[in-house]
Amino acid sequence: MTLRVLVVTAVAAEAHSVAGGLVGCAARSSRPLPSGHTVTSHLLAGRTLARLTGSAAPAVDILAAGVGPAAAAVGAATALATAPHPYDLVITAGIGGGFAPRAPLGSLVVSDTIVAADLGADTPDGYVPVEDLGFGRSVHTPPAELTAGIAEAIRGAGRPCLLAPVLTVSTVTGTAARTAELTARHPRAGAEAMEGFGVAEAAAAHGVPAVELRAVSNTVGPRDRAAWRIGDALDALRAAFESLSTAVFVEPQDPADPADPAGSAESAASPVSPKSPKSPKPPGTPEAPEARWRSEDRP
Secondary structure, three states: OOOOEEEEEOOHHHHHHHHHHOOOEEEEEEEEOOOOOEEEEEEEOOHHHHOOOHHHOOEEEEEEOOOOHHHHHHHHHHHHHHOOOOOOEEEEEEEEEEOOOOOOOOOEEEEEEEEEOOOEEEEOOEEEEHHHHOOOOOEEOOOHHHHHHHHHHHHHOOOOEEEEEEEEOOOOOOOHHHHHHHHHHOOOOOEEEOOHHHHHHHHHHOOOOEEEEEEEEEEOOOOOHHHOOHHHHHHHHHHHHHHHHHHOOOOOOOOOOOOOOOOOOOOOOOOOOOOOOOOOOOOOOOOOHHHHHOHHHOO
């Protein structure tokens, strides 16, 4: 399987690390967006290049959309709406805080859920999520086979990787009291950052699955800049995308395919997205993100 992937970061340093990890780029190009952002496309070498040209070619597009869920949602939605080809997957990527001891410095966290941790209301009886207020949702759940495959690809390269909820906050946690509150509400949380839920909302509006990937630069809790390891986290982010660009974003080679020098067995089961029978659905039913993920649904 060769995917068309949109990667959304907050800042340019994170985008640079993502781009630095991509293996086998055949070409690069830029696409300005009406929002003022720029998408950088990295064409991946592989089987599909023998059959696809132009805007349909498989690529990893990278967008630095800005800090916070609102900026991230605007950037991602604009990139999705103006793309010359549909995407198969959206990844929010960057550095973030890790919840000790589950996600130590330098480790990676892949989201099994993306949670808007402060989208709700404070009450005398405690925090109430937006669902309980009747105004929407605060959780996105990526396809389990997708997140498991991403985590396994990273672990396979020898990098520690936790599959766990990633929290989206508009104010970064900086006190022990706030850390305890978040941990009590989300005991499995692996990391917190500021963009994932906004990107996931934009992806869901376009029927594309979204995943969040965070490299841990600091421990969630009282701010201690001397203990931050931003450089190490950016290196871990680059290494993670080395793994993804070779084990997840492209098809395995198949020397038996004479039409494809790079090769790939269409019948080979992907560890990330195994093919499965489709159930009939009523006319007019929107395509689910899980369906968009499967390679057989892409042209």
